[in-house]
Amino acid sequence: MSDVSLRGVRKSYGSLEVVHGVDLDIKSGEFVVFVGPSGCGKSTLLRMIAGLEPITGGDISIGGKVVNDVPSPQRGIAMVFQSYALYPHMSVYENMAFGLKLAKTPKAELDQRVREAARILQIEDYLERMPKALSGGQRQRVAIGRAIVRNPKVFLFDEPLSNLDASLRAQTRIEIAKLHDTLDATMIYVTHDQVEAMTLADRIVVLNAGIIEQVGSPLELYRNPVNTFVAGFIASQRMNFVSVTPTGDGLSLPGNRLLALSHPQREKARTLGVRPEHLELASPEAAHFSGTLSVIEQFGEYALAYIELPSGDLVTIKLDGAPDLQLHQTIHIGLPAEGVHLFDEAGRALR
């Protein structure tokens, strides 16, 4: 168990800089998730911590020691790869024992550590099987087991669930959360899936185009996103954005309706964001938006209705239960003041 800190970490391929100076402190025992769209540099950052990519600039330290020039095996990390990277010509047992064998661990200790990891992950019955005889979920466990036996200071996960199907992904997500609780280890986890980020992380690091947009607990990011990127990225249903213009004592919404709002920085507001779950149906007189229902997705316990406003904007509203709405009917939506996020011209949140 160790803390990890990044100081001005940069990465360039030739003249192309892909990570532009990242500063981050990860506390010992913390579960940190790097999340962002593809190509944002999150995997590169993880690989630099792992020692698989050289660092162009800055410092990475693990356990208080700068490891820029320390080769990967001596950094005290273990990595779980997206493709699991199991050695196909070795049995599960041999896969898990590989690193310990290289380190010339005494046989008895090796056997004890492999069996202990297998017990934690409930793969004791598969130890003699070859990886090809395992399902995706079982392979995933072996890959994690291979990391556990090495007893690392820091676990690194590179999109470990993206090859699993949806139900297995949800199940394995819970198991990783339990594992973090059991092992009490520092874990850094990369994903492009914001659901994994929200559910697993102690802290989420939102990356975009090689820079950190925001660092915070899942709920902080959900409640107080610092800009439109984070606001749009975090949470399962994307936040609605509409352009607004400040007027007298409120904001003018598309369709020239007025939202009365007292906000200290109201004058700078250019974009209004509101999450689908915070919108509600309203009477025609009290509505802030009115438009026609263009698509409705019924999920049983809730429904997502996509409303097209006369201005052309598409607004999503999340409705509880299974509402009985007809396509193309007019929908009136109310905007509760507490659900409103305001952003300035550059997309920065106004607090």
Place this chain on the structure above:
Amino acid sequence: MESTGPSRTTAIALAFMAVIWISPFSWLFLNAFNPLSTGQLEIPRAVGLDNFALAVSGNAGRQFINSMLIAAGTATLSVIVGISAAYPLSRLRIPGRNAFLWTLVLLRMLPSAGVLVPLYFAAQRSGLLNQLGVIIALTVLNLPFTLLLLKNFFDTVPIELEEAAYVEGASLLQIITKIVLPMSRAGIAVVWFYSFTGAWNEFLLPLIFARVQDAFPMSVGLYAAFGQQGAINYGFLTAFSIIYAAPAVGVYFLLRRNMNTGFAGVGVKG
């Protein structure tokens, strides 16, 4: 059951074709197992292995060993040199590496007779005109294909496996011997057997390179055996031919087994 059987004419035509196809082989086998063979296609009056005994003793035995030496030596050397060159070609971003590989293959497309003369003088100057010389010359000629095949096999070993091994503390040598080579077993087997048969079948090069009878492989021996004792000994020649052909058949079955088992288990998806 369908009632429309093949017509009589078709049957006769097919039987005729079959006889034409089979007759050289039956001639070969009937003569080889006939100690009193005359070179005619006939049912042997006696059956025995005398011809085979003759074909593995004395000069002929020596030639069998030479052929084995040359074929196995060429195959092994090709694989070792091939692996050492193909792995870096597969993993390092060397500018123009594909152009380089295909240029080598183009060079290999030249008939080997075309490069025989310079090759011969190079070997003569370095005193490598014996079996070792043949092995080295054949390896040189083999390398372009060996390289290309092995590089393609190494390309199929996911880089993540090597990274995983590296993170776990494996050195480059350990990564190659414990991960890359076991996973490329099928490819290495293909290259080994391919080089083995190529070298086993080679005639022109050993004919020019082998200056003494003791260095003759079977291909050259077979050529030399024609009319050696005035009359042609058909029994000896046919037995010799069968022994000469046998390794190719053996290699075929070994290769099939390896091709079937080699590729499994590389997949990663769940």
